[in-house]
Amino acid sequence: xxxxxxxxxxxxxQPFHFYKNDVVDYVMPPEGNRDDYLQFIEELxxxxxxxxxxxxxxxxxGYFTQAVKEMWRHLxxxxxxxxxxxxGISKDEYINNVAKEILTKIPAPYDINKVKKNxxxxxxxxxxxxxxxxxxxNKLIRTITRTLNQLIKAIAGEIGMNETLENISVALYNxxxxxxxxxxxxxxxxxxxxxxxxxQKRIVQYTNWV
Numbered sequence: 485x486x487x488x489x490x491x492x493x494x495x496x497x498q499p500f501h502f503y504k505n506d507v508v509d510y511v512m513p514p515e516g517n518r519d520d521y522l523q524f525i526e527e528l529x530x531x532x533x534x535x536x537x538x539x540x541x542x543x544x545x546g547y548f549t550q551a552v553k554e555m556w557r558h559l560x561x562x563x564x565x566x567x568x569x570x571x572g573i574s575k576d577e578y579i580n581n582v583a584k585e586i587l588t589k590i591p592a593p594y595d596i597n598k599v600k601k602n603x604x605x606x607x608x609x610x611x612x613x614x615x616x617x618x619x620x621x622n623k624l625i626r627t628i629t630r631t632l633n634q635l636i637k638a639i640a641g642e643i644g645m646n647e648t649l650e651n652i653s654v655a656l657y658n659x660x661x662x663x664x665x666x667x668x669x670x671x672x673x674x675x676x677x678x679x680x681x682x683x684q685k686r687i688v689q690y691t692n693w694v
Contacts, residue, residue, distance in 0.1 A: 503536045510536070553673070557660070575657060576639045582656045583632045583639075589680065590629055591687055593622040599694045614693055621690065624668040631664060 502510035513524040534543040573581075596618050603611045631652055638645040645653075648664055655662040661672070661679045672679060 508532075508536075579653050579656050580636060580639050583635050586656075586680065587629065587632050589684060590625060590632075591691075593625050594618045594690065594694065596622070602694065614690075618690060618694075620668070621686070624665065627668055628665055631662075 499511050504510065508529055510528075513521055534541055596615060599618065600607075600615065631649065634643060635649050635652055635656075637643045638649050639653075652662040652664060656676065659676050661674065661676050666672070669679075669683075672682070674682065
């Protein structure tokens with residue numbers, strides 16, 4: 485704070501420039517009346533480049549990339565939730581098919597006690613990490629299996645459609661990862677298809693490990 489707020493800001497012989505280039509000069513305005521200060525503010529640019537804030541130019545690329553992704557996500561969510569999908573089948577039937585397809589790719593939870601018996605001779609730090617990962621992975625597997633089975637029953641009218649199931653159905657229809665699953669998995673920005681591909685690779689990795 486001392487770097488930006490001090491008596492040096494008012495040094496008339498050696499003005500302090502917060503930032504200066506050929507386009508803009510962020511400096512304390514000269515003494516004047518209210519209109520002078522307003523005019524000084526009005527002449528400042530509305531949009532600044534990252535270097536004004538001491539950031540790398542690539543920050544702007546990351547910002548716009550994220551902004552476009554967010555805009556695209558909102559556009560997908562705003563698309564008409566019609567009863568018939570682009571494939572010609574009903575929306576519920578499409579979601580039901582996606583849910584059933586995902587269920588075929590979900591393994592049974594790992595038997596951690598059985599896995600631990602395979603490491604009774606030498607429980608290494610790596611093995612401990614494996615046990616912890618399998619415990620988290622089992623929670624994700626159970627959540628996916630439970631919510632998808634409930635969603636299928638809800639679509640069939642066997643149980644009521646609650647908010648959680650509604651959110652999952654919208655995510656499946658839009659091809660995005662349901663938030664209820666994402667909070668149990670490593671942070672990712674993958675689509676549902678990309679995430680499922682990674683999910684299956686993790687299954688292979690853990691299976692080979694145990």
